[in-house]
Every structure is written in C-alpha cells, then in structure tokens.
Amino acid sequence: MLKQYLLTPGPVPVPPQVALKEALPIVHHRTDEFVSIYKDISEGLKYVFQTKNEVYTLACSGTGTMEMAIVNLLSPNDEIVVASCGNFGERWIEIAQSYGIKVVSVSVEWGEVVSPLQIEKTLKENPNIKAVFTTFVETSTGVVNDIKSIGKIVANTNAVFVVDAISGIVGQEFKTDLWKVDVAVSASQKGFMLPPGLAFITFSQKAKEMVKMSKLPKFYFDIKKYKKFYLKNQTPFTPPVTLIVALQEAIKLIKAKKLESFWSDCKLFSKATRKGMQALELKLFAKVPCEVVTAAVVPKDLGEKIVEILRKKYGVFIAGGQGKLKGQIIRFAHMGYISKADLLAGFACLEMALSELDTKNIEKGKAVAAVQEELYRD
C-alpha cells in the first residue's frame, strides 16, 4: 500500500480525468464517432507540434516513429548526419545502420549539446547528405539542443532536418514549422501526460518530396498508408482506440491551459530542481539543462542505490543513469502532470535517502527549502 510518486522522464503520471477515459466502452474505429474523435485529435496535434502539416498517430513506441522517419525518407546507401549527445541520439545511428544507411556522426560527449557549427561544417564537406537527425531533449543526459539554430542551417541545404522530440514537446518551447524542422516525432508518455502506446510524426513539404524518392522497404510504417486514411480521418490499421480517446482528453487539457503555460511551469520547476540539487551539493550533469528533467551527478556510483531506496522505502520513482552513466547520475523529472507538492515530496525523500546512505552530511530540509523558495517566489 505504499503510495507512488512518479517523477521519471517517461512514463509520467496521467491526470485521472484522462486515465478514466481509457476505461470507457470501446469505440469502433470505422464509425462516424471515431472519425469525429480523430478529426479533433488531428487538429489538436497540429497545435501541440506547432505545425500546419498533418500529424499522424500510430500504435507503437517513440522508436517506431523514429524508424518511420528513416524508412520513408531514405534509400539504401544514402548518407545522413546524426548529431547525437546521448542514448537516444545513438538510437538514430542504430536504426539507420540497420537499413544500410551511411552515417556521418557528429556526436559529442554525453552531457554536452550538439554543435550547430559542426553540423554546418559537415554539411558543407558532404554535399550528398540527405538528412540531419538529432534529439530535442536528450533525457539520458538532461540536455536540450538548439533546434532553432540547426534548423536554420539545414534549411539552406537540400537535406531535411529530422528531430526526435519524444521528450520535451509540451514541456518546453518547440516550434516545428518556425524552427524549420522537416520531420518531428514524439510519443504519448511524456509531455502529453498519457500512458505509453501512441507515437506521432509529421512531415514538411520538403520531407514529403523526399518521401517520393525513398526506396527503403516498409509496410506498417509506410507513411503513404497513413496519409490515405488520414484524409478520411481514420487509420489504415486498427488503432488503440482507448488511448486515442484519452489523447482527445489530454489535448483538451493542453489547449485549455495553453502550451505557453506548460512551458513556463516546466521552466520554473527545472530552475527549482536545479536549486535543490545544488543545495544537496550534487553537481548538475547537463551543460545546457533542459526543462523537463534534471540530471545530477551522485557520489561514489550510488545512483542505483538512491533510486532503489527512493522506490522501495518512499514510493518515489526517479530514474538512474542509462548506458555508460549507470550508477553515476540520478534523473528527476518535472514534466506533465507533476505538481509543486510532488517536487517537494520528492526532494524531502531524496534528502532522506541520501542521509541514509550517509555519503555527505545531509542537512535535512535544506534542499526542500531551496526548492520552496524558487517555486513560491511570488
């Protein structure tokens, strides 16, 4: 009966009014009722993505729409640039290589952000590059990349610009069209405040032209199939209707509160979280921290232990480090349906866990006070 607090960078807590929609009777997907729901979410997704182009909804994880971007844009032996700065950036490389795509890597150390200048230089040196792939918010390290600057650079070339915006979207400012992002992908279990199971993708006109030339094999992820059914507000394959009905409710909440208000909340929460970490004398890991998750370096490889104590003893779920960062960092999320009180509870328990591990002289209440001060400044 330990009550749980989910402060992980996906999945995130789902508002009860959204979660309950999943329990409603099934809507059949070939009916007027579904058409009307699909039309509504399609319009809503354009707002969330800040695009005038169609946004397609699929049954898969975010990785599925990442693969969808690759198989619909490219042909065997095409060359692309991947600018990676963490675990999810590397996924672009893995997917591309699975399809025989040549990858020019412009990767940086984990914790750093990718360099727009280096991307510009690489595009000049490799005029055959078909596309540039990067990550908006790299949750494995907690950084946010300068998508706007990279977008300007790629827009001046024949290449298209593809962004993994799985984490970050809704949480912090992201403008697909204005920032000249040609393909943006996302998924339901982050800023959308939904359970996992849905993923999203949108293509610009420039990207659509490239789709026409693509020769990589595909079926389930074939954009042409989704486009055909999108025109009649349906999907080519049976969609996860309960999640889509929940999506409709989540979009209603996002529209009512407005994106700008989500952005300013996350900005405040991230600032407060950084203050809390500093009060605990935990060094921030990200060179340019994003606003949806905060990564902090923990002493003596204690990451896994801290995460475990928080879960088992306090019911507080934060994330540890992924891949080569395992044990070395903790990641504390503050996006979506996470409140100020959740953050304070999280920090109070983090103080207790660190205190139990006795690695530093933890002054109880100090981090909480730092967070309080920042959150309730007005």
Place this chain on the structure above:
Amino acid sequence: MLKQYLLTPGPVPVPPQVALKEALPIVHHRTDEFVSIYKDISEGLKYVFQTKNEVYTLACSGTGTMEMAIVNLLSPNDEIVVASCGNFGERWIEIAQSYGIKVVSVSVEWGEVVSPLQIEKTLKENPNIKAVFTTFVETSTGVVNDIKSIGKIVANTNAVFVVDAISGIVGQEFKTDLWKVDVAVSASQKGFMLPPGLAFITFSQKAKEMVKMSKLPKFYFDIKKYKKFYLKNQTPFTPPVTLIVALQEAIKLIKAKKLESFWSDCKLFSKATRKGMQALELKLFAKVPCEVVTAAVVPKDLGEKIVEILRKKYGVFIAGGQGKLKGQIIRFAHMGYISKADLLAGFACLEMALSELDTKNIEKGKAVAAVQEELYRD
C-alpha cells in the same frame, strides 16, 4: 445517449473489470512491479497460444506482428507460399512484396477455405519455398482454415508455417505447438477481450533457426531485441503499460474460465447465429464457417444500409463487407465478452432493420426464436 452493443469482429467489448485496470496509475516499465506483471502475462500467453515457446508482446496492431514474422524469417528474393482466402490473407502478400519477397500464391475465392492439398502440391513443385503463410480465421469472409492439416504438411518440409491467428485465438480451438505452427501472431482486440494496441508473436525452434539466416532490414520489429529483454521480463522499448496491466486481468479471466469453455461458448453462439440467419432467409457466406463471426449474404447490395440503420437507430454495431464484398454481406461477431442476451438483442434489432428496408416479408420474432431455441437447448 443511445446505448451501444458492439457485435463487430474486432474491436470487441472489454469486460469492465479489465477496462478499469487501464485507468490505474502508471506502472513504470523498469521496475520490479512491471517485471512481475510481465512474467505473469508471458506465462499466461503461453497457455493462450498453447505453446511452450516465448510469446512476445508488442505495441502495434496485428499487422505489425505480421510484418515482424516476415522481416525476421526472410531475406531478399526468398520465395514463399501465401494461401489466402480473403482480405487478411492478401495482407501477407502485400507485406511480403513490400520487402521484395517472391510470392507463390495459392489463393482461393473469398468464402472458400484454402486447400491443404494445393499447398502440399505447391511445396513439392517449389522446393526452395522458405515459408507458408496463411490465416486461421479469415474475418473478412467468416471462414476458418484447417491449420492442423496444413501444419502436418509443412512440418515435412524445410519451410516454416506462419499463421495469422489474430482473430480466432481464444474464440476457437487453436494449438500452436500441437498443430506444428512455427510462427503464430495475434492481437489484443479480438478473443483477448482487450482494446486494440497490443500484438503478440511466437516462434518455434525451427523458426528461430531461420531467424538466424534472415537478412531483411528491421529495427522496431527485430525479434532479437525483444528476446534479449524477454529474458529479464522486460521489453526493449517503452511498452503500453496500461494495456499490459489490462492484459494481465484478461488473462486471469481466460485462465479462470478456461480456453475450452470459451471454445464451447463460441461454438454454441455461432450455431445459434447461423440458425438466426437462416430464419431470416439470409444465405451463409462461408463455406466452412468459423466460430467467432458469421457472414451472411444480404439482398440487393443492402449491406451498408443495414449496418447503418443498426448503428444509428438501434446502437447495434455489426460489420459490413470489406473490399470486394462491400454492401454484399453483413458480419455478426460472437467472440469474447458478448453474451447470449447481446446476441438476442442483436437479432431482434436486425429483424427491425430488415423489416424497415422491406426487402422481404420479415416475420418479427422468428429469427430471435431460432436463436433462443439453439442457445437455450438444455
């Protein structure tokens, strides 16, 4: 406020105790709690599929796991046999051709069942065939194929036997191992009594050997990734946790009632439905009718109209014809969480709709009486 009765061959109604599980707080997928749920569903899926091999759970529609079978078994230019008898059988051909696979088609007219003898002959004539693909229950026409006989034939060759068991499984007897099915795929929104959004796949030892040789490109559907995580009771990509928690509950119900009992229910329901259609003087479409959905020929292309009246006026959702059968048949499902009273209500409303269309002299109550007599014989 028109109360709805879902009598469609997928999605099907979800029992309330299963649906409500979707509304519970999110379980994080990298926790002991998820591991324990995943272990439970993995064991349960072996029972449902009647296999000793692992059954993998994915976030996608059933088509996704159909593609998964193809991309994990085959290499470019491989030859396969597809035995199709309807809309979903043709999907095997479409997916295979998208990947440059050579298809030897052993298809029959819609309404017929595929011929084990013809498959045997084709395998003898084409010794290079790598795999035979077919459909268990073809919901587009309402037939069931003789998987057991085909399994015996394919087992005597080097080819593997791949079956789309998306519809049918749980609803009527299907035994993966005993019937020598090497790869079986299914999805959540049929016999499992769940919303759409999950799909399942299992591989025999013979199929696993073929996987090692496969050269088709893949990432999201790469079985090796799922296998690696399956060993620790997890999934490689963020799984749809609310649907998986609902799956755990659905499997609990299936185990408690036992597969045999679902099979005998559907057998009785299909017999009663056929009697009802005959009382309405509607000819049955399927040469060998399955036990989860009944297709009947309707007069003068009235299929779409009947479906529409039933939906709009009576809240009863049945399916019309797909593809070339559009308008010509109606399909009345009786699998999963559909009760005897649902069937009776459905038939009473079908009588009303036909009566309104005035195509025949409908004697009200006659079809209902025929269904009653069959359902409550004891």
